[in-house]
Amino acid sequence: MCGRYTLAAGPIYFQEYFDIDLSISQYAQSYNIAPSQTVPVIVQNDTGRIAQQMKWGLLPSWSKESKSKYQMINARVETLTEKKTFKHCLTSQRCLVPATGFYEWTTENGSKQPHYIFRPDYELFAFAGLWDVWHKQGDDEIHSFTIITTAANQYMQTIHQRMPVILDPHNFDSWLNPDNHDLNIQIETLNSNRDIELESYPVSTRVNNPRNNDADLLERLTN
DNA sequence: CCAGACGTTGTT
DNA sequence: GTCTGG
DNA sequence: CCAGACGTTGTT
DNA sequence: GTCTGG
Numbered sequence: 555m556c557g558r559y560t561l562a563a564g565p566i567y568f569q570e571y572f573d574i575d576l577s578i579s580q581y582a583q584s585y586n587i588a589p590s591q592t593v594p595v596i597v598q599n600d601t602g603r604i605a606q607q608m609k610w611g612l613l614p615s616w617s618k619e620s621k622s623k624y625q626m627i628n629a630r631v632e633t634l635t636e637k638k639t640f641k642h643c644l645t646s647q648r649c650l651v652p653a654t655g656f657y658e659w660t661t662e663n664g665s666k667q668p669h670y671i672f673r674p675d676y677e678l679f680a681f682a683g684l685w686d687v688w689h690k691q692g693d694d695e696i697h698s699f700t701i702i703t704t705a706a707n708q709y710m711q712t713i714h715q716r717m718p719v720i721l722d723p724h725n726f727d728s729w730l731n732p733d734n735h736d737l738n739i740q741i742e743t744l745n746s747n748r749d750i751e752l753e754s755y756p757v758s759t760r761v762n763n764p765r766n767n768d769a770d771l772l773e774r775l776t777n
Numbered sequence: 778c779c780a781g782a783c784g785t786t787g788t789t
Numbered sequence: 790g791t792c793t794g795g
Numbered sequence: 796c797c798a799g800a801c802g803t804t805g806t807t
Numbered sequence: 808g809t810c811t812g813g
Contacts, residue, residue, distance in 0.1 A: 555786055557796025588795050588796065614783080616808055621793085626784050627796075638809045639783045659796070661787090666797070686808095703785080716786075762797050764795040 555628050556681065556701050556718035558761070559587050559656035560670075560772070561594070563678055568652065571678045571723075572596050573603060580605040585771045587653075588764035589627040595683060595699050596650040598730040608649075612700035613688045614639060620693060628703045629684060631719055631744045635737055640700075643684035644740065646732040650721065651681035651701055655772070657761055658714040668761040669713050670772060671754040682719040682729065682744055707748045722747045 561568075562583045569576045580594050587593055587610070594605045611625035629640050655672035656679070673679065685699040702719040710717045721729055725743045728734060756775040760766045 555796075557786080559796095586795090590793090590795060612784095614808080616783085623792090624782095624784065628785055630785070633784095636810095637783075638811090641810085642808050657796075668796090700784095764797070 555703050555714075555716040556656055556658075557589065557627060558668075558764070559651075559653045559681075559718075560585050561587060561652055562654045562769070562772070563652075568678070572605070572650065572652065572680070572726075574605055576605055580607060584767060585769055586761060586764055586767040589625075591764075594652060595685065596652060596680070596726075596730065597647075597685065598732060603726075603730060605652075606697065608685055608697040608699045610701075611698055612639075612643070612684060612686055613696055613698040615642075615686050615688050617688055618690075620688060620690070620696060625698070626700045628716075629700045631682075631702050631704045631741070634702065634744075635741065640684060643686050643700075644737060645735055647685050648729050648732070648740070649683040649685045649699055650726060650730065651683040651699065651718075653679040653681055653718075655679070656718060657757070658710075658717075659762075660713060666759065666762055668757050668759060669754050670757045670761075671710070671713070671717075671752055674751055674753045679718075680721045680723070680726065682721050702744060704744070704748060707750070707752075709752050713754060719744050720747055720750050722750075 589610045657668045659666045682702040683699045688696040703716045
């Protein structure tokens with residue numbers, strides 16, 4: 555699955571990769587992004603492609619409570635079209651989730667060993683995401699998102715069973731366009747880049763606590 | 778029709 | 790065991 | 796995802 | 808919002 559990631563690219567580089575104009579309030583680097591945190595995602599609105607701050611953990615617009623138990627951090631691509639929870643979002647509220655890497659854990663002798671996964675060319679990731687906005691009387695709007703997951707590719711299988719869906723820049727426009735309502739094409743896109751080349755190494759268990767957030771978290775663990 | 782649920786992951 | 794907070 | 800909390804009462 | 812169950 556994908557339950558923790560990093561976004562440590564410089565703002566200029568970030569802007570260029572996603573072809574957006576960035577205001578500083580919409581971007582902050584982090585070495586340890588955990589569910590419930592508010593982070594930048596890329597969406598397309600009337601004015602074009604923009605970065606917008608949203609909370610990780612999809613809170614569907616129909617939720618009765620803002621602290622609903624249905625705050626999904628992931629959505630399985632295999633069952634995406636069957637799930638009523640995601641239907642509306644998949645049709646017209648798709649987003650890109652920018653990342654420079656992500657963490658997955660292996661259990662070794664009862665302890666949880668985190669691994670950092672990144673691209674060999676150190677390029678950014680665009681995870682495929684869905685977003686929604688929740689608004690009930692008296693409360694502020696809550697924009698939130700979920701990351702779509704898929705089965706681990708051959709490389710990732712050595713670490714974990716699942717991984718985030720990673721989109722190729724070639725598909726950004728089609729994925730983001732809210733007027734594209736052909737779900738079959740979107741599912742095809744989601745399955746098209748699974749064999750992307752990845753690299754990884756073990757990192758400190760300091761990653762486990764989301765309160766830790768510094769560049770040293772990315773250092774390769776040495777024994 | 779209305780009422781009620783709506784999810785993923787890992788581990789056992 | 791299960792939920793909340795980060 | 797992992798870490799950490801998980802409760803009530805009365806008094807200040 | 809959308810689907811399933813009764």
